[in-house]
Amino acid sequence: MAKVLMKGNEAIGEAAIRAGCLNYFAYPITPQSEVAEYLSKRLPEVGGTFLQGESEVAVGYxxxxxxxxxxxxxxxxxxxxxxxxxxxxxYIAAAHCPAVFVNIVRGGPGLGGILPSQGDYFQATKGGGHGDYHLLVLAPDGVQEAVEMTMQAFTLAEKYRNPVMVMGDGMIGQMMEPVEFPDDLKTEPTNKDAWATNGMSTRKSKTPNLVKSLFLDSAELNRNNLDLKAKYEQMKKEDVQYELYNADGDYQILIASYGTMSRVCRTAIDMLKAEGIEAAMFRPKTLFPFPEKQVYDAAVKDSCKCVISIEMSMGQMVEDVQRCVMGKKPVEFYGECGGEIPSPEKIIEIVKELIG
Amino acid sequence: MGKTFSKPEALTDNHTHYCPGCTHGIVHRLVAEAIDELGIRENTVGIAPVGCAVLAYNYIDCDFQEAAHGRAPAMATGIKRVRPDLMVFTYQGDGDLASIGMGEIIHAANRGEKITVIFINNAIYGMTGGQMAPTTMPGQRATTAPAGRDAAQTGMPIRMANLMSEIVTPGYVTRQAVLKPQMVNKCKKAIKKAFEYQVANTCFSFVEVISTCPTNWGMTPIDSLKWAEETLLPYYELGDYKTPEEA
Amino acid sequence: MQTEVKFAGFGGQGILLSAKLLAYAAMKQGYQVAWIPSYGPEMRGGTAYCTVVISDKLIGSPIIKSPSHLVAMNRPSLEKFDDTVKPGGIVFINASLIPVRSQRKDVVELAIPVNDIAIEAGSVRAANIVALAAFAAKSKLVDLDLLKKCIKEEFAAKPKIIPLNMDAFDRGVAAAQA
Incomplete structure (x- = not known):
């Protein structure tokens, strides 16, 4: 299929349709309202369901x-x-239901601002809601990857019967890039007769299905948590995604970054290389499950003096990097917030300082 | 001798967890009878609330989802919009629907979602132990209003059926009670009518049911019925508040 | 090789569209492209700007502090971004609305009264197309015929305004080459 030039937000909307998702509920908020605007036009064309809910609380349900x-x-x-x-x-995680949530992250906390940020890393990967649950979190670095990850998200959500989050940022939502919609990422929906409230008349078994998260019996609730944990362990084994950049040679420093930030780091690494300084990048594409072993392996390489996590936040992913590097190498941090994005020049300056 | 009375197919054999004298059991039965009579059990999805009826799925024998506190109408919207062929009903108490879930119920009604809402109004929070509800009467004691509800501080009780009838979008809004056999019979008719509107894809339907909570009211079941009739019914007047035909 | 073009002006001057058309033509020509808007309150009638990145390899940082070229459609835009243009770049000035000139000695200045030209073509609304055509003719970033085709495609749903924009395009090219 030919490439088209699309805004990230619109491309995400189209990707959902291409992935066979014909149902979308949302509430407007900058900088992602174009997804809703796009789908309010497109979904009726393909016989889908579009509804603007009265609040994000209601939309969640x-x-x-x-x-x-x-x-x-x-x-x-x-x-x-x-x-x-x-x-x-x-609730959705507790009830083992598949669903796709896209967060086009803006600056926080509070109302914050509307410019790109990565301040929601903790919320996305460590919780957000209450209780022991995780989302599978995909972090695209541009419009093409936002399309691919949105499409994959439905397959992964159904594989695990767990909500999947695609976490972009305002830059990815607002920028236009050429995109292709791959045919091979569309999967057939899984059979949900065993658990979904799709109406007994459509199923062989005439036992009612129940979608719930209340377990008043402690042993039953413990069992549900163990079932959830087993899924997260399986995600760690089967669905970790990451990228290493310029990591074949003897790099002196490993830069950890993701999303829009990783593009700036990529440019900085190219500029450093032109000056004869080798830096590598570790880019998690799944923020949960985090590529734990992969960042460890990249950090412990003999030539690597230290690791630095560079983020559009005040230091969130760095905690995972530190956890995984286990003190084998120093782990540093640099970040800017509120829509300020560290420039390639700034990154070069920091790297030079760190490696002396 | 022929059978004169039997359990509806849509009710399970489980004993309910409800307190003696609680009227939830009656309303469960009315919902089950309506489902049976319309032959829709295998296409019906119920939404259980947070409140005493959170375990409604143990008693009403159809597919069920369990919502968070107050969110049942949003959840019902999600189901009905993607599967318009399913019959979707919520079963909510007054804390759930009239307090934390006020936004969800108003907007579901205003969109004219083709769902049925059964709203149990017993003027108190039941499951959490008798706290004040938006529907608690002035002077009525609650564990968070030990001297009785002070309307100067907490306002007057919310009359949901009246409020819902102000919504311009066509709908069926009625207030019924289950305090006497005649009232139970009328309530049954209203619940069935509410489901019929959904089966015919006509409109949103809402049945408020004045109920009792002997445990948290601190009364015997008989006294509760009497108190409800004397205190609640003059303020919460029974009858149809809105029908789609008049729109 | 990477080139960045910043388009800036009032909201409503068609800045975002000019930039998108340049990006679209460059994409058709086989380049990697990115169209990076500023967004927020300035979208509502204030200064709007956006940057197009054209490259022969994968585009890294979308944060462009100093673009190769600037297309300034109003005075505040020129004053705000004149300093940021890389030496040797083009500073395009809408001379209809900007009475001053670039303060730089190390850039190529191109001042064209695009509003006046657009009015001659039939409507001031086509000023962004005049500017785009003139800038494209001067910078030679993309093939002019291809760019013209892209504009035609963009307005496919409003065939009535295609002749106006085609005329505006030709006039813009001619003005740059004069």
Missing amino acids: MIFGASGAGERVMTTSSSPGISLMSEALS
Whole structure:
């Protein structure tokens, strides 16, 4: 298929349709409202369901309801909206339902701002809602990857019966890049008869299905948590995604970064190389499950003097990097917030300082 | 001798966890009878609330989803929009629907979602132990209003059926009670009618049911019925508040 | 080789569209491209700007502090971004609305009264197309015929305004080459 030039937000909307998701509920919030605008036009054309809910809180449960009924469904929002949806995320995870949530992250905390940020890393990977649950979190670095990850998200959500988050940022949502919609990422929906409330008349078994998260018996609740944990362990084994850049040679420093930030780091690494300084990049594409072993292996390489996590936040992913490097190498941090994005020149300056 | 009375197919054999004298059991039965009579059990999805009826799926024998506190109408919207062929009903109490879930119920009604809402109004929080609800009467004691509800501080009780009837989008809004056999019979008709509107894809339907909570009211079941009739019914007047035909 | 073009002006001057058309033509020509808007309150009638990156390899940083070229459609845009242009770049000035000139000695200045030309072509609304055509003719970043085709495609849903924009395009090219 020929390349088209599309805004990230619109491309994400189109990717959902191409992945066979015809149901979308959302509430407007900058910088991602174009997804809703795009799908309000496109979904009726393909016989899909579009609904603008009254709040992100309500939208979270529209997603839960549709997912519980066995249909592919997606919502998109931005940071403050995701906070409101986090209640539903906890319930959806607890009830083992698949759904896709896209967070086009803006600056926080509070109302923050509308410019790109990575301040929601903790919220996305460590919780957000209450209880022991995780989302599978995909972090694209541009419009093409946002398309591919949105499409993959539905397959992964159904594989694990767990909500999947595609975490971009305002830059990825707002910029236009050429994109292709790969045909091979579309998968057939899984059979949901065993658990979904899709109506007994459509199923062989005439036992009612129940989608729930309440377990008043302690042993039963413990069992549900163990079932969830088993899924997270399986994710760690089977669905870690990452990229190493300029990591074949003897690099002196390993830069950890993801999303839009990783593109700036890539440019900085190329500029450093031109000056004869070798730096490598470790880029997690899944923020959960985090590529634990891969960042460790890249950090412990003999030539590597230290690791630095560079983020559009005040230091969130760096905690995972530190955890995984286990003190084998110093782990440093640099970040800017609120829509300020560290420039390639700034990164070069920091790297030179660190490696002396 | 022929059978004169039997358990609806849509009710399970489980004993309910409800307190003696609680009227949830009656309303469960009415919902089950309506489902049976319309032959929709295998296409029906119920939404359980947070409140005493959180375990409703143990008693009503159809597919069920369990919502967070107050969110049942949003969840029902999600199901109904992606599967318009399913019959979707929520079963909510007054804390769930009239307090934390006020936004969800108003907007679901205003969008005209083709769902059925059964709203149990017993003027108190039941499951959490008798705290004040938005529907608690002035002067009525609650564990968070030990001297009785002070309307100067907490406002007057919310009359949901009246409020819902102000929504311009066509719908069926009625207030019923289950305090006497005649009332139970009328309530049954209203619940069935509410489901019929959904089966015919006509409109949103809402049945408020004035109920009792002997445990948290601190009364015997008989006294509760009497108190409800004397205190609740004059304020919460029974009857149809809105029908789609009049729109 | 990477080139960055910043388009800047009032909201409503068609800045974002000019930039998108340049990106689109460059994409068709086989380049990697990125169209990076500024977004937020300035979208509502204030100064709007956006940057197009054209490259022969994967585009890294979308944060462009100093572009190769600037297309300034109003005075505040010129004053704000004049300093940021890389030496040797083009500073394009909409002379209809900007009475001053670039303060730089190390850039190539191109001042064209695009509003006046657009009015001659039939409507001031085509000023962005005049500017785009003139800048494209001067910078030679993309093939002019291809760019013209892209503009035609863009307006496919409004065939009535295609002749106006085609005329505006030709006038813009001619003005740059004069």
